[in-house]
Amino acid sequence: MSVPSSALVFSTVVTRLRAAGCVFAEDEARLLLSSAHSPVELAAMVDRRVAGLPLEHVVGWAEFAGLRIAVDPGVFVPRRRTEFLVERAVALTRPGAVVVDLCCGSGALGAALAAAVAGVELYSADVDPAAVRCARRNVAAERVFEGDLYEPLPAGLTGRVDVLLANVPYVPSGEIGLLPVEAREYEARVALDGGTDGLDVLRRVTAGASRWLAPGGRMLFETSERQTPQAVETVARGGLVPSVAVSEELYATVVTGTRPLG
Incomplete structure (x- = not known):
């Protein structure tokens, strides 16, 4: 179950991501909101992304060739x-x-x-x-x-x-x-x-x-x-x-x- 979304929460996440230089801030915000199971987890995930951690390491997976591939911290993210x-x-x-x-x-x-x-x-x-x-x-x-x-x-x-x-x-x-x-x-x-x-x-x-x-x-x-x-x-x-x-x-x-x- 993902975090219940609202325009305010979405806007806040987008603003933080954009300030950190994330080019696709809106898309990333949607993914983070759908992946987090609680507001606390969402906040921690946003913090990690803002700190520079690859989005795939934050959510734990990458989309590749139509598949969802598990990607652990430190592991090369498939391009x-x-x-x-x-x-x-x-x-x-x-x-x-x-x-x-x-x-x-x-x-x-x-x-x-x-x-x-x-x-x-x-x-x-x-x-x-x-x-x-x-x-x-x-x-x-x-x-x-x-x-x-x-x-x-x-x-x-x-x-x-x-x-x-x-x-x-x-x-x-x-x-x-x-x-x-x-x-x-x-x-x-x-x-x-x-x-x-x-x-x-x-x-x-x-x-x-x-x-x-x-x-x-x-x-x-x-x-x-x-x-x-x-x-x-x-x-x-x-x-x-x-x-x-x-x-x-x-x-x-x-x-x-x-x-x-x-």
Whole structure:
């Protein structure tokens, strides 16, 4: 049950949010009012939002690809632009496919793909314990593993993976300080920092991809427009055939690497 709304309460919340710099203050106010169970809880939620906590961490969930994804404090919030990555993966995934979601964070990508394609055999992994705990609330808990990239995955997946989702961190280390406060202060750095040029984690994922992918299997990841040429070269060096797709609407770039048949 949400807090009974009134024009005065709504206006007060909107005023506080707007003063804190929230661009979509009215929309956020409606969400906070519908999520709080008491006036005391509402006040605490507004205080946390005004202090800079991401809205998704305040309410405990994020809307992603039509799903409500649980998002715990400190866990990377799935971005709307990443829905393009899911869209590309859905188009390439057959029913019953073996799917791995590396750097899974909240598990949003895997959850969205599994919701869109029947019978997907999904495995997820992340190095951050908080992310793993969160992902286990969004996808099958027994198939969410904690560890560095491929290391915790069952050995039996070697050479069987049809689709490898890898939403790797790709912000260059020196640019972390330029991110919005919501990201740099309230999301785990390990989910953001891609090393000196932003491609360190991608290089490691790509280096191992051919071993885990089935023949004809595909690895998909998001990157920035600026990093795309280097990302494509990295995919090719890993023995995969690269292709690039761009969504102007979502300002998103997805690179796919396909393991050759034979």
